[in-house]
Amino acid sequence: MTGTAEHPHPHPHLSPRHHTRLFVGGVFTEPAESAAPGRSAESAGPARSGGGDVIEVVSPHSETVIGRVPHASPADVDRAVTAARTAFDSGVWAGLPLDERIAVVTRIKDGLAARHEELAALISAQNGSPYSWSVLAQALGAVMVWDSAIAVARAFPHEEARTGVLGPLLVRREPVGVVAAVVPWNVPQFTAAAKLAPALLAGCSVILKPAPETPLDAYVLAEVAAGAGLPEGVLSVLPAGAGTAEYLVGHPGVDKVSFTGSVAAGKRVMEVAARHLSRVTLELGGKSAAIVLPDADLDAAVAGIVPSAWMNNGQACVAQTRVLAPRSHYDEIADRLAAAAAALVTGDPLDPATQVGPLVTRRQRDRSLDYIALGVHEGAKVLAGGGRPAAPDTGWYVEPTLLGDVDNGMRVAREEIFGPVVCLLPYDDEEQAVRIADDSDYGLSGSVWTGDLERGLAVARRVRTGTYCVNTFSLDMYGPFGGCKDSGMGREFGPEGYAEYLEQKTIHLPAGTVPADHVTPS
Numbered sequence: 069m070t071g072t073a074e075h076p077h078p079h080p081h082l083s084p085r086h087h088t089r090l091f092v093g094g095v096f097t098e099p100a101e102s103a104a105p106g107r108s109a110e111s112a113g114p115a116r117s118g119g120g121d122v123i124e125v126v127s128p129h130s131e132t133v134i135g136r137v138p139h140a141s142p143a144d145v146d147r148a149v150t151a152a153r154t155a156f157d158s159g160v161w162a163g164l165p166l167d168e169r170i171a172v173v174t175r176i177k178d179g180l181a182a183r184h185e186e187l188a189a190l191i192s193a194q195n196g197s198p199y200s201w202s203v204l205a206q207a208l209g210a211v212m213v214w215d216s217a218i219a220v221a222r223a224f225p226h227e228e229a230r231t232g233v234l235g236p237l238l239v240r241r242e243p244v245g246v247v248a249a250v251v252p253w254n255v256p257q258f259t260a261a262a263k264l265a266p267a268l269l270a271g272c273s274v275i276l277k278p279a280p281e282t283p284l285d286a287y288v289l290a291e292v293a294a295g296a297g298l299p300e301g302v303l304s305v306l307p308a309g310a311g312t313a314e315y316l317v318g319h320p321g322v323d324k325v326s327f328t329g330s331v332a333a334g335k336r337v338m339e340v341a342a343r344h345l346s347r348v349t350l351e352l353g354g355k356s357a358a359i360v361l362p363d364a365d366l367d368a369a370v371a372g373i374v375p376s377a378w379m380n381n382g383q384a385c386v387a388q389t390r391v392l393a394p395r396s397h398y399d400e401i402a403d404r405l406a407a408a409a410a411a412l413v414t415g416d417p418l419d420p421a422t423q424v425g426p427l428v429t430r431r432q433r434d435r436s437l438d439y440i441a442l443g444v445h446e447g448a449k450v451l452a453g454g455g456r457p458a459a460p461d462t463g464w465y466v467e468p469t470l471l472g473d474v475d476n477g478m479r480v481a482r483e484e485i486f487g488p489v490v491c492l493l494p495y496d497d498e499e500q501a502v503r504i505a506d507d508s509d510y511g512l513s514g515s516v517w518t519g520d521l522e523r524g525l526a527v528a529r530r531v532r533t534g535t536y537c538v539n540t541f542s543l544d545m546y547g548p549f550g551g552c553k554d555s556g557m558g559r560e561f562g563p564e565g566y567a568e569y570l571e572q573k574t575i576h577l578p579a580g581t582v583p584a585d586h587v588t589p590s
Contacts, residue, residue: 084133084134084135085125085134085135085136085190085284085287086135086136086137087135087136087137087138087284087287088138089138090138090140090144090304090305090306090307091287091290091293091294091303091304091305091306092144092147092148092151092304092306093147093148093151093152093155093300093301093302093303093304094151094293094294094298094299094300094301094302094303094304095294095300096290096294099121099138099139099140099141099144100141100143100144100146100147101143121138121139121141122136122137122138122139123136123137123138123139123280123283123307123308123309124136125137125194125281125282125283125284126429127193127194127463128194128195128196128417128425128426128427128428128429128463128464129193129196129416129417129418129425129426129460129462129463130462130463131462131463131464134193134194134284135194135283135284137283137284137287137307138307139280139307139308139309139312140277140306140307140308140312141308141312142312142315144306144312145275145306145312145315145316145319146319148275148304148306149246149275149316149319149321149322150321151273151300151301151304152246152273152274152275152301152302152304152321153246153273153321154301155273155299155300155301155302156243156245156246156271156272156273156301160299160300160301160302161268161271161273161298161299161302162242162243162271162272163271164271166221166222166226166269169221169268169269169271170218170221170222170269171297172268172296172297172298173214173217173218173265173268173269173296174218175295175296175297176214176268176292176293176296176298177211177214177215177218177265179292179293179295179296180207180210180211180214180257180288180289180292181208181211183288183292184203184207184208184211185203185207186288187202187206187207187210187257187285187288188202188203188206188207189202189418190284190285190288191206191207191256191257191282191285192206192417192418192425193284193417193418194253194256194281194282194284194285194428195253195254195256195281195282195383195428196381196383196417196425196426196427196428196463196464197254197380197381197383197417197425198380198381198417198422198423198424198425199417199418199419199420199422200420200422200423201379201380202417205255205258205379205380206255206256206257206258207257209255209257209258210257210258210260210261211261212545213258213261213262213265213545213561214261214265216545216546216561216562217261217265217266217269217545217561217565217566218265218269219546220266220546220562220563220565220566221266221269221270221566223563224241224563224566224567225241226240226241226570227239227240227241232576234576235576235577235578235579235581236576236577236578236579236580236581237574237575237576237577238574238575238577239572239573239574239575240572240573240574240575241567241570241571241572241573242271242570242571242573243270243271243272243569243570243571244270244272244323244324244347244569244570244571245272245273245323245324246272246273246274246275246321246322246323246324247263247267247272247273247274247275247322247323247324247325247326247569248274248275248277248316248317248319248322248324248325248326248346249263249264249267249274249275249276249277249326250277250313250316250317250325250326250327250328250329250337251263251276251277251278251279251328252279252328252329253279253280253281253282253428254380254383254384254385254428254486255380255384256278256279256282256285256286257285257289259328259351260276260278260286260289262328262549262560262561262565263276263326263328263560264276264303266560266565266566266568266569267326267569268298268302268303269566270566270569270570272323272324272569273301273302273303274302274303274304275303275304275305275306275316275322276289276303276304276305276306277306277307277308277312277313277316278305278306278307279307280307280308280309281428281429282428283307286305286307287305289305290303290305310333314336314337314340317337317340317341317346318340318341318343318344319344320344322341322344322346323346323347324346324347324348324349324568324569325337325341325346325347325348325349326348326349326558326560326568327348327349327350327351328350328351328352328385329352330352330353330484331352331353331484331509331554334350334352334556337350338350347568348557348558349550349556349557349558349559349560349568350556350557350558351385351549351550351551351555351556351558351560352385352512352551352554352555352556353385353484353486353510353512353554353555354385354386354387354389354484354510354512354513354551354555355389355390355481355482355483355484355508355509355510356386356387356388356389356390356510356512356513356514356515356533357388357390357391357392357504357505357508357514357515357531358373358376358377358388358390358391358392358514358515358516358517359392359501359502359505359514359515359516359517359527359531360373360391360392360393360394360397360401360517361394361498361501361516361517361518361519361520361523361524361527362394362396362397363518363519363520363523364517364518364519365517365519366397366400366401366404368517368539369401369517370401370404370405370408372515372517372539372540372541373388373391373405373515373517373541374405374408374409374412375541376388376515376541377389377391377490378409378412378423378424378468378488378490381424381425381426381427381487381488382436382468382485382486382487382488382489382490383427383428383432383486383487385484385512385513385555386512386513386535386543388490388513388514388515388541389484389485389489389490389491390474390476390481390490390491390493390504390505391405391490391491391492391493392493392494392495392501392504392505393492393493393494393495394494394495394496394497394501395494395495395496398492398494401492402451402470402472402492405451405452405470405490405492406451406452406470406472407452409451409452409453409468409469409470409490410452410453410468412424412468414457414465414467414468415459415460416460424468424488425465426463426464426465427464427465427466427487427488428464429464430464432464432486432487433456433464433465433466433487435485435486435487436466436469436485436486436487436488436489437455437456437466439479439480439483439485439487439489440453440454440455440466440469440471440480440489442479442480443471443474443478443479443480443489443491444471446475446478446479446480447473447475447478448471448472448473448474448478448480448491449471449472449473450469450470450471450472451470451471451472451492452467452468452469452470453466453467453468453469453470453488454467454469455467466487466488466489467488468488468490469488469489469490470490470492471489471490471491471492472492473492473494474491474492474493475493476493476504476507478491481493482508482509484510498527501527502527502530502531505531506530506531506532508553509553509554510551510553510554510555511532511533511534511551511552511553511554511555512533512534512535512550512551512555512556513533513534513535513536513537513551514531514533514535514536514537515536515537515538515540515541516528516531516536516537516538516539517539518538518539521538521539524538524539525538532552532553533551533552533555534548534549534550534551534552534555534556534559535547535549535550544561545561545562546561546562547561547562548560548561548562548564548565549561549562549565
């Protein structure tokens with residue numbers, strides 16, 4: 069039976085948060101009194117409304133209100149885009165030397181680092197992430213994203229010389245303009261950092277749209293940014309639901325949209341942004357496969373797969389939610405994974421002992437339970453978990469669940485559940501394992517576990533995903549991250565992710581004007 073964290077530890081940084089103002093263009097200001105014509109605040113889609121234009125943040129553990137923030141309307145979007153457009157076009161930020169932008173962004177990074185425990189507690193309280201995981205992955209992970217982006221920007225070739233067919237060329241990379249950054253609720257600070265850090269360093273102005281489930285940590289980010297020295301207009305933070313998000317990404321004043329979320333929402337973002345040919349980066353879902361080869365060290369493989377499969381309560385796009393086991397070792401792997409799942413401690417996300425917390429909403433809990441029932445109906449066997457834990461009495465909890473005897477044609481193997489439900493699939497040989505791993509609409513992540521590194525690399529080169537791991541599981545901020553197929557388009561992190569916020573410009577010069585080794589910073 070799944071363990072339970074019985075003694076919650078109230079966190080000193082956590083108290084109810086109620087905000088009445090929005091962060092528009094770098095200033096905390098009252099929300100617009102009315103929405104744009106034909107688009108009310110209600111139609112803009114507040115997910116948790118306590119009065120039409122207010123988002124109520126509900127704890128997934130206690131099911132009580134722990135905060136309130138204004139629900140941004142299309143009129144607020146208009147104000148934020150106008151401020152961002154004015155700031156960008158004036159050059160007040162983009163026109164600064166790179167070193168000066170780096171200094172401001174470094175102050176943001178340091179301010180977030182100083183408040184990382186507060187951020188971790190707020191995120192855990194909003195979306196149920198275990199606090200120990202939130203400290204490392206939600207808060208300090210975000211700081212690492214800011215830090216790596218600074219290093220990438222400092223070394224990036226913003227202008228370089230080339231020898232053309234008709235004469236010398238200068239190739240410049242210039243900021244793309246006004247960016248709409250739409251982030252999800254599962255890793256709100258991490259994904260915000262993945263968008264804000266490179267965009268700001270490149271010289272862009274940004275409107276950040278946090279998810280309505282997790283707006284409270286975004287106010288900490290706004291407070292830190294307000295004290296870091298960003299010029300007026302460069303950054304806005306607008307919590308809102310899907311309607312306001314659609315109005316933002318389709319706004320004619322937005323040059324680029326960076327979105328992280330579901331496949332369905334990503335397709336809609338691309339469709340709406342196309343009206344004005346806004347550039348789009350999409351980081352969407354995943355159904356990643358961990359392949360255990362027959363020669364793998366099973367102790368090491370299970371120890372590596374368990375945290376990557378049930379991470380963040382299964383609410384992670386990169387989670388290894390399909391485990392492929394050779395038939396020769398299937399029973400042993402099934403027993404080991406089932407025992408490990410049953411030993412995971414479920415409970416209050418703010419309890420340091422908790423390893424699996426509640427799902428973010430009742431809707432997400434019910435979705436996971438429905439998928440478990442569907443899997444059993446399709447012929448899968450529940451090897452661990454399978455329902456709601458006996459305790460706590462409140463909260464949107466699902467036991468860490470392992471479904472065995474899963475066929476890759478089953479819906480539980482093909483659709484992203486986004487909960488603590490992992491599928492175990494048997495395979496006959498390595499060729500079949502690669503085919504099963506690739507037989508997915510998604511292509512975001514994956515891993516292979518083997519006693520032969522070269523064999524693992526051969527598998528890694530064959531599976532079609534944006535990220536892959538051999539005998540480990542990680543996500544490094546210096547390498548490009550993103551997906552293929554339905555997992556998205558474009559990349560975040562590293563120089564490739566930074567380049568997503570830059571436009572390319574070629575300047576043609578007369579012969580002999582520029583030496584071949586000429587390179588200048590931004």
